[in-house]
Amino acid sequence: MSHISDVIAAADLKKTYGDMTAVNGIQFTERKGEIFGFLGPNGAGKTTTMKMITGVSPKTSGTLLVLGMDPDHHPAEIKARLGIVPQETNLDPDFTCHGNLTTYARYFDIPQNEAEKKADELLEFFQLQDKRDVSIDKLSGGMKRRLILARALVNTPEILILDEPTLGLDPQARHLIWDRLKLLKAQENIVVLTTHYLDEAARLCDRLVIMDNGKILVEGSPTELVKKYVGEEIVEVENTREILTCITAQKIPFEIFGDTIQIVTTSARDVARTLFENCQPKKMLTRPATLEDVFLKLAGRTLKES
Amino acid sequence: MPSLLSFPRISRRAGKVWYRNLEVFIKTWKVNFFPPFIEAFLYLMAIGLGIGSYVGSIEGIPYVNYIAPAILAIAVMNSAFFECTYGSYVRMYYQKSFDAMIATPLSIEDVIAGELLWGATRSVMYVAIMLPVLAAFNVISLPASLLVLPLAFLGGLMFAGIGMCCTGITTGIETLNYPAFRFITPMTLFSGTFFPLALMPVILQYIAITLLPLTHLVAAMRICTLPAFSATIFLNLAWMAAITLIVCIVSINLMKRRLIV
Numbered sequence: 429m430s431h432i433s434d435v436i437a438a439a440d441l442k443k444t445y446g447d448m449t450a451v452n453g454i455q456f457t458e459r460k461g462e463i464f465g466f467l468g469p470n471g472a473g474k475t476t477t478m479k480m481i482t483g484v485s486p487k488t489s490g491t492l493l494v495l496g497m498d499p500d501h502h503p504a505e506i507k508a509r510l511g512i513v514p515q516e517t518n519l520d521p522d523f524t525c526h527g528n529l530t531t532y533a534r535y536f537d538i539p540q541n542e543a544e545k546k547a548d549e550l551l552e553f554f555q556l557q558d559k560r561d562v563s564i565d566k567l568s569g570g571m572k573r574r575l576i577l578a579r580a581l582v583n584t585p586e587i588l589i590l591d592e593p594t595l596g597l598d599p600q601a602r603h604l605i606w607d608r609l610k611l612l613k614a615q616e617n618i619v620v621l622t623t624h625y626l627d628e629a630a631r632l633c634d635r636l637v638i639m640d641n642g643k644i645l646v647e648g649s650p651t652e653l654v655k656k657y658v659g660e661e662i663v664e665v666e667n668t669r670e671i672l673t674c675i676t677a678q679k680i681p682f683e684i685f686g687d688t689i690q691i692v693t694t695s696a697r698d699v700a701r702t703l704f705e706n707c708q709p710k711k712m713l714t715r716p717a718t719l720e721d722v723f724l725k726l727a728g729r730t731l732k733e734s
Numbered sequence: 735m736p737s738l739l740s741f742p743r744i745s746r747r748a749g750k751v752w753y754r755n756l757e758v759f760i761k762t763w764k765v766n767f768f769p770p771f772i773e774a775f776l777y778l779m780a781i782g783l784g785i786g787s788y789v790g791s792i793e794g795i796p797y798v799n800y801i802a803p804a805i806l807a808i809a810v811m812n813s814a815f816f817e818c819t820y821g822s823y824v825r826m827y828y829q830k831s832f833d834a835m836i837a838t839p840l841s842i843e844d845v846i847a848g849e850l851l852w853g854a855t856r857s858v859m860y861v862a863i864m865l866p867v868l869a870a871f872n873v874i875s876l877p878a879s880l881l882v883l884p885l886a887f888l889g890g891l892m893f894a895g896i897g898m899c900c901t902g903i904t905t906g907i908e909t910l911n912y913p914a915f916r917f918i919t920p921m922t923l924f925s926g927t928f929f930p931l932a933l934m935p936v937i938l939q940y941i942a943i944t945l946l947p948l949t950h951l952v953a954a955m956r957i958c959t960l961p962a963f964s965a966t967i968f969l970n971l972a973w974m975a976a977i978t979l980i981v982c983i984v985s986i987n988l989m990k991r992r993l994i995v
Contacts, residue, residue, distance in 0.1 A: 445995060484836055485995060504745070504839040512837040518830030522758040531757070534750055535838035571881075 433492075435460055435587055435618045436481060441490035443476050443642075450476040452642035453490065458620055463613050465629045465636035466622040467719075469727050472639040474622035475515060478591050481620070482512050495586065508536060511585030515592045517572050519564045524553060526560045526573055529582055536583040541580065550578040554608065570601030577605060579625075581612075588612060590621040594628060606632060626719040640727045650719050657725055658717040661696035664688045665709040674707035692717065741759065742843040742986040750846025752855065759856075770809060770860045774867040774918060777805045780856065781928065792930060795960065802873040803955035804927035806861050806882055807889065811948055813860045814853040815918055816892040818897030818985075819910045822849050826901070842993055846986045850894045857890025858883055874919075878961035885958065889951040892974055895981030896947065902988025925949040950974050 436458040441450040451473040458464040463490035466474040481494055483503030492499060496507050520528050526681050533543035533547060551557045554574040559567060567575065573593065580588060594602040595610075609632060613619050623629050629636055630650040637647045654660075665671055667687045675689065676681055680699065682691045693699045696714035703709055759766055782798035789797040825831040836846050839925055868874045900913045908915045924938065925931075925948035931939050950970040957967045 482837060502843060504747075508839045510837075514830075514833060514837065516830055516833070518834040518835065520754075520831055521829055522761070531754055532838065533838050534753070534835070535835060536840070606916070632808065 434458065436492075436494050436620065437682045438477075438492045439490060441477070441480065441489045441492050443473075443480060443485065449642050451480070454637075454639070454642070454644045456637055456644065456647065458618055460618055461613065462634040463609065463621065463632050465618040466620070466639060467624065467626065467629050467632035467636055467723060468622075468639035469624065472727075473642040474639055475591055477639075478589055478620070478622060478682045482510060483507055485694040492616075508583065509586045511578045511580035511583065511588040513576050513588070513593055515595065517576060519572060519575060519579070521564055524561045524563055525567070527557055528564060528575060529579055532579050533582040538583065544652060546582055546584075547578075547700060550581055553581075555580045555604065568606075570597050573597055573601065574605065577608065586617060588617055588619045590619070592623055593621055594623070594625065602628070626723055630719045636728055638723060645726045653722050654717050658721040659692040660694050660717055661692075661716055662717050662721065663691040663693060663696050663699045663703070664713045664715070665691075665703060665707075666711050671703075671707050671709055674701070678702060678706060690720075738984045738987045739980075741983060742847070742990070743841070743849040744843050745988075747840050747846035747887055748844040748851065748941045750840065752851045755849070755852040756855070759859075762891060766859075767863065770863040771867060773809065774805060774864040776807070777801070777804070778871055778873065779869070782805040782871075796873075798818060800956075801928055801962065802868050802960070803959040804952050805868070806864060806886070806959075807925075807948060807952040807955050808922055808927065809860045809864060810857040810886045810889040810951060811893045811918065811921070814893035815897040815914075817856045818849060818853040818894040819900050819904075819908065822853075823901050823904065823907055823910060825849075826989075827907070828994070836993075841987055842990050846898060846989045847982075850891060850898060850982055853894025853897065854887050854890035857893070858886045859928070861886040864993040872988060874959040879959045882955050885951070885954055887984070888971070888978060889947075889972055892951075892978040892981065893948055895985050898985035899981055899988055900940050902985055904990050921946050921948045926952050947974065947977055 432533065434457040436456075438457075439455050440453045440547070441451060441546060442449070454473075454477065456464075463716050466477060469476050476485065480487045480492060483494075483506055486500045489700050493511055497506055499506050520531060523531055526544075528548035529550060530540070532538075533546060536698055538546070548557070548560070551560055554577060555572060556574055556578065559571060564572065564575065572589035577590075580590075589610075590608075593709055594605055597605070606628070609619055609621075617725045621632070633650060635647065635649055636651075636653070637644045639645065646657065648656070665688065671689065675691070680702070682689050684690075691699055700712060700714050703712060738746055767813035780796065783800055786801075791797060792800045832842070832845050836842050865874070865879065865882070868881070900910060904910050924934065925942055925946045929949070931942055931949070934942070950973045952976070954967050954970040956962070957964055
């Protein structure tokens with residue numbers, strides 16, 4: 429059931445391209461004031477879902493409501509209230525940074541003087557004020573990404589939709605973008621993002637879904653999901669025959685991933701001590717379980733690209 | 735899948751796409767201003783004075799005056815066709831500008847309509863820059879020749895639509911060369927441009943009249959620049975209006991099919 433605070437609601441949402449099913453009957457709701465993530469390997473259907481939400485790609489079947497409207501029937505009304513950050517950089521090379529923002533603002537019917545003011549505010553918000561009158565091919569990858577994010581905010585959107593917002597960025601640029609997204613969320617916006625950076629999802633998302641093959645595998649908050657599907661802590665040791673025999677003898681449940689043996693536990697310290705005392709591993713690592721473990725467990729470890 | 739002839743829903747937002755292109759054009763006005771100026775000059779010198787001095791006159795009209803409207807019509811064709819093939823293709827494929835635009839309240843129909851209007855505007859601008867040169871050489875008569883400006887818009891929209899149809903189905907920027915040299919180049923020569931249609935075999939005359947859009951544009955423009963009024967201009971206008979409507983609608987649907995999946 430859709431609810432008044434649900435800003436985006438989908439039920440049995442499907443998208444097929446000829447014989448290929450990109451999104452296969454998914455259901456989700458996204459609420460005001462949260463950062464919602466779509467995770468999944470390449471080809472999982474994340475981008476297709478974003479395209480349906482943004483009214484750029486019509487759905488094949490099912491229902492989808494964005495701000496209470498169907499994107500297939502009211503694309504202009506919905507898009508007027510969305511900010512969209514695409515995966516590919518599509519800034520306008522014929523304009524400067526400031527020009528990119530004001531030109532884009534015009535597509536939203538924002539008056540020129542208001543647009544100019546907003547553009548300057550946004551350039552400052554994303555620390556691009558020094559590049560105001562610079563042509564966009566003089567910008568670094570991180571700056572371009574920030575400018576695209578700034579562009580998505582010219583119309584003061586209620587929903588911000590980001591497809592891989594920090595793809596290929598250095599750590600500083602990623603942190604700057606994350607900070608800005610958190611600020612936007614704090615202003616009661618809703619932020620929807622796709623990513624395959626799991627640390628990004630764990631850090632930012634209030635709730636997320638993991639998709640694979642066009643379906644949603646799980647939904648929940650990052651901590652919930654880690655606890656439910658993996659456990660609390662993980663001990664990793666090298667995969668040698670001696671250690672394997674030793675661990676088996678100790679009756680510790682484990683999994684093998686290539687050259688490491690992974691042990692999921694509630695107390696890494698106890699497992700580590702047992703291993704140290706009995707198996708003498710050369711290398712051992714204890715760490716908290718992460719979203720990455722959940723992801724690999726659910727989506728598998730093989731490459732998804734076909 | 736919607737039919738290629740279904741009437742697209744275009745909003746006034748198409749004007750914003752047109753305006754974006756205009757802004758870029760104004761920023762680079764120096765590069766844009768001189769080609770038409772020089773081109774008119776070169777044509778007049780080479781064909782008009784050079785060849786013209788041998789030909790003398792055609793159908794009692796000085797040869798330079800005979801080809802002056804053809805120079806304009808060819809300019810209309812080239813500026814709109816190339817704007818909506820290579821220009822639009824670069825904006826669509828390399829700059830991803832259309833993707834960025836349709837993430838705003840603009841629809842793909844608005845974007846393509848704006849591009850088509852822009853193609854037609856380029857034609858009008860080209861002709862507007864050429865006209866004074868031709869007038870200075872006294873090869874067109876004023877004020878009747880000013881009618882070529884609205885004609886340039888109609889013809890421009892027609893060739894913009896034809897170009898956009900090519901963009902809608904081309905597999906890459908290289909394959910846009912095919913319509914350019916199989917269609918545009920022959921048309922430049924065999925549409926009653928530099929010699930009367932009547933000199934060609936009858937079958938080719940029929941082909942030129944029924945299938946070559948430039949034939950009608952040259953004929954209509956010649957009626958205005960000589961000026962030599964003839965009621966056939968209404969046939970030319972009707973033919974062009976019908977074709978313009980069809981190619982513009984089809985091109986928008988082709989581009990929609992290409993970009994919205």
